[in-house]
Amino acid sequence: MASIVVCLPNTSVTSINHLSQFPENPKSLILQKCKTPKDLRQVHAHLLKTRRLQDPTIAEAVLESAALLLPNSIDYALSIFNHMDKPESSAYNVMIRGLAFKQSPHNAVLLFKKMHENSVQHDKFTFSSVLKACSRMRALREGEQVHALILKSGFKSNEFVENTLIHMYANCGQVGVARQVFDGMSERATVAWNSMLSGYTKNGLWDEVVKLFRKMLELHIEFDDVTMISVLMACGRLADLELGELIGEYIVSKGLRRNSTLTTSLIDMYAKCGQVDTARKLFDEMDKRDVVAWSAMISGYAQADQCKEALDLFHEMQKAKVDANEVTMVSVLYSCAVLGAYETGKWVHSYIKRKKMRLTVSLGTQLIDFYAKCGYIDRSVEVFRAMAFANVFTWTALIQGLANNGEGEMALDFFALMRENNVKPNDVTFIAVLSACSHACLVDQGRHLFNSMRRGFDIEPRIEHYGCMVDILGRAGLLQEAYQFIANMPIPPNAVVWRTLLASCKAHKNVEMAEKSFDHITLLEPAHSGDYILLSNTYALVGRVEDALRVRSLIKDKEIKKTPGCSLIELDGVVHEFFSEDGDHTHSKEIHDALDEMMKRIKSLGYLPNMEDARLEAEEEESKETSVLHHSEKLAIAYGLIRTPLQTTIRISKNLRICRDCHNATKIISRVYKRTIIVRDRNRFHHFEDGLCSCNDYW
């Protein structure tokens, strides 16, 4: 005994000797003494030696300590339990609860079964614990069996058990049954309503959440912060700012802002309803911000299309020394993908590895999407292969990425593989697959897949799918068939569909149908400047210069607003954003220096034999346009001096002319990295190495 005391100077194990002096509460003494698994083992050894473990009260205290209170001691608890002579139901309950709570809900169910076989009486504690285990495993079958047993054993319904039943059914996707349990309850306290509300949120039935909450108000049932969390979640998804604000005001008036979970929900609601600034204000006013609060705010920025702010806030988070988790990184990587911030995203990936974060399905999916959007599809495939699980989202991201990077055939191979793995494709998957067909010019495949949607997969084609199909036919030059296809659509075609056809008409120099498509667009909505340009260019391509100029001048006459061109340039991991209406003064000197640095870099790579030529061409271009060119456009024109094998100038400016897949790009992301220049238009990548674009597919 002495040696033990020496080993553990802070644990006066000897005081267990005085257990008999506290007969009224030996249990709390044990629980109090066992602060670590090591303490527990000492106490256990001592109790064995003094034969006190035979006392059921004492044995259960040890059991509770091991199974519920101490970390990583569940196996130890099991060994104690297995040595018990005839464990009573309370011992079983402790074990089932411990197993259900720890990583082994499966064993909790098995132990429940054993308890049943040994005819040990179960009670309300047993039922709620085992149901929790079923819920965690999404084991509907087992849950139903427990439910049946509850009914069969004439168990008088208990509020706690009923609440766990609602929880279990909702978690297993059976909201309807959960609702039946809820409706059948004789007494419903706030918690019961909360269970039902959270059941709806888990299944994404946001409308039902609001409906049930309104019913609560109608019946004057008291609600609390947990209720409001569910309702705020729903308000966010439904963009119901009115109700959300009402709850927000209530929270402030009742002084409930101290509840950080509740405030986080409020922040998320405001951000999802487009009120990012309000969200940020609440965030800044929080007295303690945990990972979830930070993640909510970062994702709020990302969803509001303020990705730069999202990355800035992530930086703040690190300065605040709050550890990010997998969820945080999903939003951060999403922001990197939107901004085309490859260097930053690559750093994020190594950070994820360094911090040994779990490669969850959503994180893996986001990594795949990030690399694909940055034009590094090989890395996407690498990530995909490293993932333990892949769901529809994952497969779709990969297929989409392959398609957008010109790997149409491989995209279809992965689609086949997905089907072999019994992952059911959904509507978005089909958009990816169809766009793969159009990039790979696989007309028959495309037709076949489109037709299989309804028949084989019970997916009703949406307007986007029809648009893809028009693109497939149009790109292949089957303009007549594309036109007929539109005419036969069961849903009215929108401007996007006609615009797709118009772009194909330009590519195949079909003036007559271009005019027809243009007319259809104007019937549906005022044409965009891009539509006039497409039509004008079609005329120009067949030599009708006067018509081309006439259509071009219409843009000015009709005072049609041009969508502001936006360029994003990453230099050494920092993303700079430029809009075409920006004057040169809108950016700091720092950024101008960065651009000059970039110009120098391009020159040093040998892409610009004469810098003056680039400047001259930029000036010339500037005089042609009414608007003032901004720095990034000058830069883009500088890129334009790269010569292709066909000796045509690739001009990356307002009209992107790189390869056949670029119809009319408005967003350009450029990157200078080592010896490669990468340019991304909407969804296609062009890698220039030694002055040549890898796609080799020029106009």
Place this chain on the structure above:
DNA sequence: CTAGGGTTAG
């Protein structure tokens, strides 16, 4: 010893 809660992907 038992019930309900916030952030994430194509």
